Amino acid sequence: MGTIYDLAKKTGFSITTVSKALNNYKDVSEKTRAKILQAAVEMDYLPNAHAQSLSTKKSWAIGVMFSEANEVGMKHPFFNGIIESFRHATEEQGYDLIFASRNLRNRDMSYLEHFKHRAVDGIVVICSDRMDEQVQELMRSDIPIVVVDMDSADCSVVYSDNIEGARLAVNYLYELGHRKIAHLAGDETTDAGTARVEGYKLAMQGLDLPIQPGYLVNAGFFSVEEGKQAMQQLLDLEDRPTAVFVAGDQMAIGAIEAIHENGLHVPNDISVIGYDDIEMIQYITPKLTTIRQDTDEIGEAAAELLLEQMTAKERSQERRIIPVKLIERASCAPVKE
Amino acid sequence: MGTIYDLAKKTGFSITTVSKALNNYKDVSEKTRAKILQAAVEMDYLPNAHAQSLSTKKSWAIGVMFSEANEVGMKHPFFNGIIESFRHATEEQGYDLIFASRNLRNRDMSYLEHFKHRAVDGIVVICSDRMDEQVQELMRSDIPIVVVDMDSADCSVVYSDNIEGARLAVNYLYELGHRKIAHLAGDETTDAGTARVEGYKLAMQGLDLPIQPGYLVNAGFFSVEEGKQAMQQLLDLEDRPTAVFVAGDQMAIGAIEAIHENGLHVPNDISVIGYDDIEMIQYITPKLTTIRQDTDEIGEAAAELLLEQMTAKERSQERRIIPVKLIERASCAPVKE
DNA sequence: CGAAGTACCGAAAGCGCTTTCGGGAAGAGG
DNA sequence: CCTCTTCCCGAAAGCGCTTTCGGTACTTCG
Structure with missing residues (x-):
């Protein structure tokens, strides 16, 4: 592969000039630049990134x-x-x-x-x-x-705009006639989780909907399994929600599983809306309505x-x-x- | 952050000794090594990877x-x-x-x-x-x-063992009583695709099953859409297969979509087996039977x-x-x- | 024709580290 | 007391590149 020094020897110029030619300095004539570049491709020279970084303090x-x-x-x-x-x-x-x-x-x-x-x-x-x-x-x-x-x-x-996303979700459910809207939340140690909870609360408030006890449940860290378990809590309630806004698509998948296992139907018995729009949800049954984050x-x-x-x-x-x-x-x- | 030179100045040793201490050379006494290491944490020294790579010719x-x-x-x-x-x-x-x-x-x-x-x-x-x-x-x-x-x-x-995987799939379908087994293949420019085709042919042959015309269709590069289109070709056949071995899970998802859109049921009308075992297929309907590759x-x-x-x-x-x-x-x- | 530019090139220092090699001091052995 | 080891340590070269600074040679202009 060779170094800049080899190039210098081969072309007869100094390493300084070689380096300059390679880096498009203008105090090197077109003629010599051409020669050097030519020689560079001939011996397929490649600059050593480490050496470069060392002297330029930039690592790319x-x-x-x-x-x-x-x-x-x-x-x-x-x-x-x-x-x-x-x-x-x-x-x-x-x-x-x-x-x-x-x-x-x-x-x-x-x-x-x-x-x-x-x-x-x-x-x-x-x-x-x-x-x-x-x-x-x-x-x-x-x-x-x-x-x-x-x-x-x-x-x-x-x-992404989690507050707005939550609002979108809740309002959409509202427009479908739902009033008993629950939220399966992401853990409060996550910003995404808390923001969506906040958005949920804000939206419910804006719609003059009370949040019934037990309708806001922490579903942990966005996994399918956690979503399933959290949904079960909702299903165990006396007064079940008719719709649930889930803070993540994977959790929503779990939620749907739970609903199905309880002999209920999505969306006929309970509507579910997710969050993220990951690829797989367009292939599950039913295809999941969701809030898309633009990755x-x-x-x-x-x-x-x-x-x-x-x-x-x-x-x-x-x-x-x-x-x-x-x-x-x-x-x-x-x-x- | 400092360099090895700073460490030398601080401890009074030469940079050689400092370097050796840092790299566990044994020709430096425990006492001075301790001092140097101590000084290193004090000024939280970190070696510069570029400099190291440059001189050792190893970049990690x-x-x-x-x-x-x-x-x-x-x-x-x-x-x-x-x-x-x-x-x-x-x-x-x-x-x-x-x-x-x-x-x-x-x-x-x-x-x-x-x-x-x-x-x-x-x-x-x-x-x-x-x-x-x-x-x-x-x-x-x-x-x-x-x-x-x-x-x-x-x-x-x-x-992974594509030949064996294909054999497994075909034999499994065979044991379920299927004789009209088609294959949605990955493109022949891919090794995985060709190997699975080969496994399919081998298995069919081993079972004394002829491959009916049109039962082996190239479904391209493993995408959902391509799987769907390829499956449609199968469905357009006079004599439809009762089972299809699909070379990839995503293609299988597409295949199932096509089947459903034609008003047929999986697995009652047509059995589908995939390949890969990607996560999402356990959440689709029906959950996909597949050949798992151990990632x-x-x-x-x-x-x-x-x-x-x-x-x-x-x-x-x-x-x-x-x-x-x-x-x-x-x-x-x-x-x- | 002399002075002031201008164009081009190279010496050398430096980036931060490793590693060879040699040398001094201390201890071991005779 | 002298030689031979052993134990520590450091000088220096080298890894491959960039960049400053100065120096020639050649133009240009008054």
Whole structure:
């Protein structure tokens, strides 16, 4: 492959000139630049990224960190859409993504430490757990950062409009005639969870609907199983709801399972509306009506915010809230009688 | 954060000694090592990875490349499971994953070039397209590599036992009494596709079942939509099959949709068995019977093969075939009458 | 024809680390 | 007391690149 030094020897110029030719400095004549470039392709020379980073202090790498309760990592059906879109957007600018382990030569270290070690130019964290110590540490650092799906005053964030999403869901159910509307909530340690609860309460209030006791149940961390269990609690109630707004699609799938297992029908007996619009829900029965979060937009916005900081070389504290949309499918119906 | 030089100044030792202390050389006394380590935590020193890689020629990074027809990247419901497991396994050994863009400072380059530029220690490619020029190039290089889901004599590979999987599926349908068994195949440019076709033919032959004309249809690149269209072809046949073995779960979902839209019932009218066992199929109706590929095992095997090469510093050509398993759910039933 | 630009090139220092090699001090052995 | 080890430590070169700064050679202009 060869180094810049080999190129110098081959062409007869100094390594300085070679480097300049390669980097489009203008104090090198067209003629010699051409020769050097030519020689470069001949010996298919490639610059060594480490050497470059060492002297320029720029690594063209972005560290990514996931933090979610279920530890599914890239299998997360919602987060992986965001990351994919983020990747596209940053790739265009020449950045690579690095997924850091927390293990440096068998020495434990925090993500922040690892990212500093790797000298990444910026960090993206996709995080649902507000309390995550590691994430806090990252946010307090001075590396450009953007966090997705969580709010914070300390750094730039992007998340979708959870309040509005909840309002959309509740109002939609209301328009279908439902009055007994329950909410299967995401855990309050997550911003998404709490915001949707807030939106639910606000919407109910705006509609002059009381929240009956037991109608607001914490369904944990957005898993199918937790959704199922939480729905069972609703079904055990004396006065069952006729519709339920579920804070996540996977939980909604669990909820529907519970309803079916109790011999009831969705949406005829109970309407269910989810949140996220992950791919699989268009294939289940009934196809799930949901609030769509635009993963593409979220990823792009995150990329944009991070890129800005990296080029400006200063941290920002911008808040980008991405609009959501109601996707009508088949899991909601007008209330009976 | 400081450099090794700062540490030297602070402790009064030379940078040589500091470096040695940090790297557990034994020609530095316990006393001075302790002092240096102490000073290191005090100024929370972290070694610069680029500088280290530059002088050691080891980057502790593994390049990952996806290559699949639908360009969904990390959203791929099967591949992302593999990558996640691969990540876990390599993380334990202290490696980071890097997803390279094909764009270096707005200069196009191949993945191989980019990986060389980044000086990764190894490469994992998850690839379904046998013809991918980029993948070919990677395989021909001298960097340690492991490729998943594809066969090759040039490098170490891991994929699951597609022949056996197909046999399992066909035999299962046979035992349910089916004789008219069709196959919705993955495209022949993919190894997984062709292998399953081969397994299908072998199994049919072993059972003395002729493959009726039109019963083997290419359903393309494993998408829902393609599965649906291919199934429609089957349904348009004079003599419809009573069971169909579909080369991928997503295609199977499409197939079921097509069947339903034609007013038929799964599994009462037609049995469907899929392949992969992606998460969502346990939530559709009917729950899909399928051949499970063990993504955890595949990822781990890939990691193992790659790690071996990286420590041995020589390429291997091992072939690791991961067993598959029939997962019985609700989309297959005994043949009618 | 001399002075002031202008265009092009290279020496050298520096980025932060590793590793070889040699050397001094202390202890062991005769 | 002298030699031979053993134990510690440091000088220095090197990894591959960037960038400042200065220096030639050549134009241009008055």
